[in-house]
Amino acid sequence: MTPEKKKKPVLRVDPSRKLKELPPYLFGAVDVLKKEAYRKKLDVIDLCMGNPDMPTPPHIVERLCDTVLNHPRTHRYPQAKGMPKFRRTVAGWYRKKYGVEFNPDNEVLALIGSKEGIAHMCMAYLDPGDTVLVTNPCYPVHRNGIILAGGVPYDMPITEKNSFIPVLEDIPSDVARRAKFMFINYPNNPTTGTLEDTSFFRKVIEFARAYNLIVCHDFAYSEIAYDGYRPPSFMEVPGAKEVGMEFHSLSKTYNMAGWRVGFCVGGREFIKPLEKIKSYLDYGVFTALQLSGVKALTASQKCVRDTVKEYRRRQVKLTEGLNKIGWEAPLPRATMYLWLRLPEKFRDMGSLEFSELLIEETGIAVAPGVGFGAYGEGYVRIALVTHYQRYHDALLRLKDFIRKGPPG
Ligand SMILES: Cc1ncc(COP(=O)(O)O)c(C=O)c1O
Numbered sequence: 371m372t373p374e375k376k377k378k379p380v381l382r383v384d385p386s387r388k389l390k391e392l393p394p395y396l397f398g399a400v401d402v403l404k405k406e407a408y409r410k411k412l413d414v415i416d417l418c419m420g421n422p423d424m425p426t427p428p429h430i431v432e433r434l435c436d437t438v439l440n441h442p443r444t445h446r447y448p449q450a451k452g453m454p455k456f457r458r459t460v461a462g463w464y465r466k467k468y469g470v471e472f473n474p475d476n477e478v479l480a481l482i483g484s485k486e487g488i489a490h491m492c493m494a495y496l497d498p499g500d501t502v503l504v505t506n507p508c509y510p511v512h513r514n515g516i517i518l519a520g521g522v523p524y525d526m527p528i529t530e531k532n533s534f535i536p537v538l539e540d541i542p543s544d545v546a547r548r549a550k551f552m553f554i555n556y557p558n559n560p561t562t563g564t565l566e567d568t569s570f571f572r573k574v575i576e577f578a579r580a581y582n583l584i585v586c587h588d589f590a591y592s593e594i595a596y597d598g599y600r601p602p603s604f605m606e607v608p609g610a611k612e613v614g615m616e617f618h619s620l621s622k623t624y625n626m627a628g629w630r631v632g633f634c635v636g637g638r639e640f641i642k643p644l645e646k647i648k649s650y651l652d653y654g655v656f657t658a659l660q661l662s663g664v665k666a667l668t669a670s671q672k673c674v675r676d677t678v679k680e681y682r683r684r685q686v687k688l689t690e691g692l693n694k695i696g697w698e699a700p701l702p703r704a705t706m707y708l709w710l711r712l713p714e715k716f717r718d719m720g721s722l723e724f725s726e727l728l729i730e731e732t733g734i735a736v737a738p739g740v741g742f743g744a745y746g747e748g749y750v751r752i753a754l755v756t757h758y759q760r761y762h763d764a765l766l767r768l769k770d771f772i773r774k775g776p777p778g
Contacts, residue, residue, distance in 0.1 A: 388518050397741050399722060403729045415756060415764050418735040420559065420706065422625045423755045424680065427673035430624060433665040437658040444657035450649040452480025452633070456660040460618075460633050463667050468606040476638040477611070479645055480655045480663075484590055484619040484632035485511050487644065488553070490651070491586060491615075492519035494643040495550050503545075503552040505536055507560055507742030509588065512553040524549065527745045534563025535570055538577050546577070551584035557591040557601050557704035560742045560751040564601060564703045571607045578613035584640055585614030593623040593674050595704040596682050611637045622706065623674055624666045631655055631663045681706045684754040684761060691765035695772055708752040709739075715775040721750055727776070732767040 384390075400418060407414045425431075437444055451457070457474035464470045472478050481487035488511050496502070498520035504512050506525040516523045524545050526536035536554070554574065556565045565571070571587075578585050587604035595601050605616050615636025621627040634641070648654065655663075685701060688708065692699035697713040711717075716724050721738035728750075729735050739749030 388520060391517050392514055397737060400725050400729060400735055400738065403726055404735045407729060407733055412733045414729075415732075415734045415760055415767075417752045417754070417756060417764075418737050419755070420622075420753045421755055422622060422627050422677075422706070423757065424625045424677055426625050426629070427666075429669055429673075430626070430662050430666045434658055434662040437661050441658070444661065446657070448654045448657045448660065450652060450654040451645045452478070452654055453657055453660050456480050456633075456655075456664055459664045459667050460635065464603075464605065464635060468603045470603070470605045470611075472611075472635045473638070477641055478635050479633060479641055479648070480660055481617070481632040481634060482652060482655055483621060483630040484588065484617040484634070486630070486652075487617050487632060487634050488512060488586070488588065489515040489518065490647050491551075491644055492516050492521060494647040495519075495584070496521035500550050501545060501548045503536075503541065503549045503583070505554065505558075506744060507739065507746035508553065509555060509559045509590075510742065512555070512588070513743065521550075525743070525745070526552075528558070528561060528563060529745055534558055534561040535565070538573055543581075546581040546583070549581065549583045551586055552578070553586050553588065554604075555588035555590070557595065557702075559591065559705060560707060560709055560737070560739065560746065560749075562702035562705045562707050562709045564595075564599065568602045568607045571602065571604050571610070574604075575607060575609045575613055579609075583613075585610075587614060587616045589616050590619040590622060591705045592618065594678060594681060594706055596678065596685075597703070599703045601704055605635060613637070615640050620663055620666055623677075625677060626662075626666070629659055629662070631659050633663075680758070681754055684758055687758065687761045688752070688754065688765070691761065692768070695765065695769040697768065697772060706754050708754070710750055710752065711748055712750065713772050715772065717748070719776060721747055725750060728771065731774075732764075732771050734764055734767060 404414060457478040460478045461472045461474040464472055492515040496519040500521045501524050502516045502521050503526055504523045505528045513523050528534040528536055574585055589603060592601050604610050604614060615634050617634045619632040689699040689701045699708055699710055712724050721740045725736055725738040737751040739746030
């Protein structure tokens with residue numbers, strides 16, 4: 371019998387250098403173990419990705435069904451920048467909520483989710499080698515969008531020591547002068563950091579003016595806040611529109627993560643290049659989805675209050691339980707996450723190693739902090755995306771796991 375020959379690939383074509391430059395996909399290792407656990411039919415509790423588990427409210431789903439069925443004109447290519455009704459609705463939402471005026475014609479843009487807008491913002495503005503200021507840790511597309519566009523991220527560390535808010539004075543002035551823009555995000559993913567008031571935004575506006583850079587504020591968690599806390603909008607600060615823009619998402623607010631609807635607002639000179647690149651690369655958001663977005667933003671917001679209440683119930687249950695079993699867990703003021711230092715006994719381990727051990731031993735999947743940047747090392751992020759009853763079970767497993775301590 372002839373030994374089986376190793377199959378040679380027919381083609382050898384490398385993907386771009388930029389793609390290779392992306393940091394390794396650190397959730398990959400946890401994903402593999404998660405799949406393995408599912409394959410073995412283990413009872414996995416998946417708290418890894420920020421993927422909302424609650425359904426989209428029925429009135430929004432009904433609007434989509436009705437539009438698709440009865441309005442076939444919506445099946446055609448949409449306008450890349452968003453239909454006028456959607457843009458007017460966004461402008462109205464800002465007026466009502468923050469008292470800020472935007473011209474729907476040139477200061478509002480519909481996005482295929484805010485992730486798309488952030489990535490395209492990088493492509494619209496960056497030439498190879500251009501610097502962008504970005505927090506570390508951060509929501510991954512802030513950093514990866516820069517790298518994919520050929521830019522160079524400059525880290526602004528956000529840690530417990532600085533209350534997860536960048537220290538602008540630490541940025542060397544030659545770096546700030548070179549930087550084209552800055553990404554910030556409050557309420558913050560992954561750290562759950564929040565801003566008390568608008569004073570940081572005021573400093574950022576001064577900084578942007580001094581160094582001629584655009585501020586991109588990611589406001590994906592604007593509505594996921596608790597106990598009367600109202601996250602400030604960057605745009606409500608005087609002078610914001612002259613230096614920046616704000617990115618929004620319907621994914622978390624209305625449990626519409628899979629629908630891919632978001633928007634951004636800001637100074638028209640910053641919106642324009644983004645609109646231009648979108649008109650070349652995509653056709654924007656499916657019109658029926660835009661109309662569902664209009665419904666979401668204009669109908670009763672009771673569904674949002676219900677979602678927030680449910681996340682809070684889960685957060686309180688889990689933090690109280692964790693603190694009891696010896697894993698220090700502060701209760702955040704916003705977002706649907708917990709950002710936790712590794713339990714004391716496990717602090718010699720890396721966050722990736724810890725997350726791998728955790729899923730292997732308990733079936734609980736969490737996101738290793740280092741996956742969001744080097745300054746996230748020593749932490750894990752827990753997304754509260756499974757139903758309330760599961761946290762009791764998770765706590766029983768974690769109690770055993772922590773009591774046992776690390777192997778060896
Ligand atoms: C901070 C932040 N920005 C943006 C997004 C992406 O939102 P979208 O679904 O609108 O693309 C997420 C999703 O987790 C996020 O955490």
